[in-house]
Each structure stands twice: as structure tokens, then as C-alpha cells.
Amino acid sequence: MSDIDGVGAADAVRRAVGAVSDPELRRPLAELDMLRDIRVDGAIATVGIALTIVGCPAADRISREVTAAAASVPGIDEVVLNVGVMSPDERRGLTEKxxxxxxxxxxxxxxxxxxxxxxxTSGKGGVGKSTVTANLAVALAERGLAVGLIDADVHGFSIPALLGLTAPDGGAVQPTRIDELMLPPVAHGVKTISIGMFLRRGDADGPLGAVAWRGPMLHRTVQQFLTDVYFGDLDVLLLDMPPGTGDVAISVGQLLPHADVLVVTTPQTAASDVAVRSGLVARQTGQRVIGVVENMAAMTLPDGTVLDLFGSGGGAAVARVLGDDVPLLASIPLSPDLRRDADAGIPAVLSHPDDPASAAIRSLAASIAAAPRGLSGRSLPMRPL
Structure with a gap:
């Protein structure tokens, strides 16, 4: 092979390797300035890359995909991979980018x-709000949307377990840190952050630590999730709110007054009456209630009989009280599969897509994805030609 052929082959290898995406940042290595010296000598390609940090959790995956990309170039029979780490200055440049x-x-x-x-949101706990949120996020991602999910229920966090983001010690998978940025773990195409990712088990069988914080700390946590976590370009950001109208609801109202609100309730009056309050408080901060989701609705048994364990009509009642512009977007029936999958950390919309509850959640995702954006009063990043 001549020098010209070697240069051309090296360029081909650089293009192939540069197109490999960092699984955490979801951007090509070339765009992230992670490529280093790349040479071709005969049929051997020597490829250098620089990971963002020492101990990068995606190192093995990146190494495999870079090696495969280089080997896919015609004429390359062997790949020698040299893996380094970015310097502090390079990391600063990356975070600025x-x-x-x-x-x-x-x-x-x-x-x-x-x-x-x-x-x-929900008025009270125990209505399945987190299970609905986790499955809704995955259903939206399945539709090709870029989705982020913030577990804002600091005291009662459950999103990591529902999405299967579980570490070997029984705690939640932790985010990767690049200087002051945190990269959220990704599960089923959903970028996720939760306070549970920062708490570890005391021993192999012990429970996760509890969070005993008051208003200022809760506000700071939500604020950090919104500012210090790198979600990248998202189509939709979901927040799994704590039940009720306490400190976090007020903080989110202050930080995100333009947010839309989805109210989750069960059919029973005890839940629906309280659910109305969460919608009313959201409106007081300027947020827009886009609809109501009724969870744990009547299920049809194999013999055709209908079991309405929690009664009926609660979701419609909440929508009616909140106004004519607030529809009942979904009625999700009781589902043993949804419950079992939640306990196992597997979204039912993936594992049991034909289950009636999964079908209702997927329909909800379709409605949200198709709904027009409320852009009135917003300045869009457009310049005249």
C-alpha cells in the first residue's frame, strides 16, 4: 500500500470511527473531540481515542464499537486501539461545547x-403516578422522541427501580460526572435522574438511605436537576412529581411556570377530590393543565365480567371540575402485568405491549405526541433571512 493509499485509508477509518456515538452523550465521537492519532500501516489500523473521565462506565462499549467501526473499513484486517483520557482543559472545552x-x-x-x-402530578400517593410516568416516558421514546425524566419525588423516589436502573449493590445506577456536568443514565431510550442515584445501601441487604429534607434543600435539588444534568436536546421532559401541593410543587411552579401538567387519579372519590387540588395549584403558578389520567380503572376479567375495584368516574369528575378545556386523556385499567413488571423494573409497554393497561398508556403517549405545542408568548430561536 502506498503512502497516498495509507493516508486515504486513515481518513476512511477516521470517518468511520468518528461516526460512533458516545452512549451517554448521544453525540458522535468526532463532534466531541474524542479522536486522537489514527494511522494505517498495510492492513493494520491504529486508532487513538480519549474518554471523558477515568473509569468511564461506557468505556467497554465505546471500545467495542470503535474497533468494529475501524474493522469495517475495506482493507483493514486488524485494529490496534489506544485508549486515553481527556485532559482537564479538554474536558472544560467539552463541557462548554x-x-x-x-x-x-x-x-x-x-x-x-x-x-x-x-x-x-397527583393529589395523593398510591395512585400509580410513578408507574404511569415511567411507562409514558418509554412509550414516548418508542415513538422516536428524545425524552428526559426527572424523579422530583425526592422523599418517595421510585423511578430508577421502575426503569430497571439498579446497580449490583441494590442501589440505583449513578450518573457520570464530567466536571460540573452530570450525565443521566439512560434506560429504554429515556435519560433519567433521581435523588435515589446518589444514595447507597449500607450493606448487601440494607435499605436505601432516606431523605429527610425541608423546603430549601428540596428546592435546591430540583434546581440542580434542571441546571447541572446534561440532557442534551429533548423533545419532552417529564417530571414525576411528589403527591400533593407541597414544597416541590411550589418550586417547580416557580422554576417552570410554563410547564404543562398532567393530573393522575384513581376512580374513587377519595382520590379524585384531592387530585383536583394539584391541578388548581398548578394553575396558580401559571402552568397549564393539559389533561387527566385515570389509573386503576375497571378491568375486564377472562370470563367477561368487569371488576371496578376502585369504583368509576373519578377521572371524568376531575376533568369536569378543572374545566371544559381539560380532557380525560386516558383511563388505564387495573393490570396484574403492569404491577408485576413495575416490581421487576421492566416497563410494561415494552414487555406486555398488548396488555390493556399498556395499550392505554401507548394511546396516551400518542395523544401527547400529537398535541400542538403551547408556544404563545414565547420567543423562538429564529432569525430573518
């Missing part, structure tokens, strides 16, 4: 953002 010119601790989901923010 990822921030897209935003100042440190500046929230990217303000009123001018094109990301649709949806807070999923």
Missing part, C-alpha cells in the same frame, strides 16, 4: 426552550 454557550448553572428549559415540559 455541551452547554452550547449557556452560563454555568443556567437552566436550559426556560420559556424560550423548544422542549415540552410536562409535570405529572
Amino acid at each position: 455541551l452547554r452550547g454557550g449557556r452560563a454555568t448553572r443556567e437552566m436550559p428549559f426556560g420559556p424560550d426552550s423548544l422542549t415540552r415540559v410536562i409535570a405529572v
Whole structure:
């Protein structure tokens, strides 16, 4: 092979390797300046890459995909991979690039953002709000949307377990840190962050630590999730809210007054009466209630009989009280599969897509994906030609 052929082959290898995406940042290695010296000598390609940090959890996957990409170039029979780590200056340059010119601790989901923010709320606990939120996020991602999920239920976090983000010690998978940025773990195409990812088990069988925080700490946690976590470009950001109308609801109302709100209730009056309050408080902060989801609705048994364990009509009642512009978007029936899959950390919309509950959630995702964005009053990032 001549020198010219070697240079041409090296360029081909660089293009192939540069197209490999970082699984956490979801951007090509070439765009992230992670490529280093690349040479071709005969049929042997020597490829250098620089990972973002020491102990990068995606190192093995990146190494495999880079090696495969280089080997896919015609004429390459062997790949020698040299893996290094970015210098502090290189990491600073990377974080500045990822921030897209935003100042440190500046929230990217303000009123001018094109990301649709949806807070999923409920009046009381135990209505299955987190299970609905986790499955809704996965169903939206399945439709090709870029989806982020913030577990804002700091005291009662459950999203990591529902999505199967479980570490070997029984705790939740932790985010990767690049200087001041946190990269959220990805499950089923959903970028996810939760306070549970920062708590570890005391021993192999012990429970996760509890969070005993008051208002200021809760506000700071939600704020950090919105500013210090790198979600990248999202179509939809879901927030799994704690039940009720307490500190976190107020903080989210202050930080994201333009957010849409989805109210989850069960059919019974005890839940629906309280669910109305969460919608009313959201409106007081300027947020828009886009609809109601009735969970644990009547299920049809194999013999054709209908079991309405929690009664009926609660979701419609909440929608009616909240106004004519608030529809009942979904009625999700009781489902043993949905419950079992939640306990196992597997979204039912993936494992049991034909289950009636999964079908209802997928229909809900379709309605949300098709709904027009409320862009009135927002300045869009457009310039005249």
C-alpha cells in the first residue's frame, strides 16, 4: 500500500470511527473531540481515542464499537486501539461545547426552550403516578422522541427501580460526572435522574438511605436537576412529581411556570377530590393543565365480567371540575402485568405491549405526541433571512 493509499485509508477509518456515538452523550465521537492519532500501516489500523473521565462506565462499549467501526473499513484486517483520557482543559472545552454557550448553572428549559415540559402530578400517593410516568416516558421514546425524566419525588423516589436502573449493590445506577456536568443514565431510550442515584445501601441487604429534607434543600435539588444534568436536546421532559401541593410543587411552579401538567387519579372519590387540588395549584403558578389520567380503572376479567375495584368516574369528575378545556386523556385499567413488571423494573409497554393497561398508556403517549405545542408568548430561536 502506498503512502497516498495509507493516508486515504486513515481518513476512511477516521470517518468511520468518528461516526460512533458516545452512549451517554448521544453525540458522535468526532463532534466531541474524542479522536486522537489514527494511522494505517498495510492492513493494520491504529486508532487513538480519549474518554471523558477515568473509569468511564461506557468505556467497554465505546471500545467495542470503535474497533468494529475501524474493522469495517475495506482493507483493514486488524485494529490496534489506544485508549486515553481527556485532559482537564479538554474536558472544560467539552463541557462548554455541551452547554452550547449557556452560563454555568443556567437552566436550559426556560420559556424560550423548544422542549415540552410536562409535570405529572397527583393529589395523593398510591395512585400509580410513578408507574404511569415511567411507562409514558418509554412509550414516548418508542415513538422516536428524545425524552428526559426527572424523579422530583425526592422523599418517595421510585423511578430508577421502575426503569430497571439498579446497580449490583441494590442501589440505583449513578450518573457520570464530567466536571460540573452530570450525565443521566439512560434506560429504554429515556435519560433519567433521581435523588435515589446518589444514595447507597449500607450493606448487601440494607435499605436505601432516606431523605429527610425541608423546603430549601428540596428546592435546591430540583434546581440542580434542571441546571447541572446534561440532557442534551429533548423533545419532552417529564417530571414525576411528589403527591400533593407541597414544597416541590411550589418550586417547580416557580422554576417552570410554563410547564404543562398532567393530573393522575384513581376512580374513587377519595382520590379524585384531592387530585383536583394539584391541578388548581398548578394553575396558580401559571402552568397549564393539559389533561387527566385515570389509573386503576375497571378491568375486564377472562370470563367477561368487569371488576371496578376502585369504583368509576373519578377521572371524568376531575376533568369536569378543572374545566371544559381539560380532557380525560386516558383511563388505564387495573393490570396484574403492569404491577408485576413495575416490581421487576421492566416497563410494561415494552414487555406486555398488548396488555390493556399498556395499550392505554401507548394511546396516551400518542395523544401527547400529537398535541400542538403551547408556544404563545414565547420567543423562538429564529432569525430573518
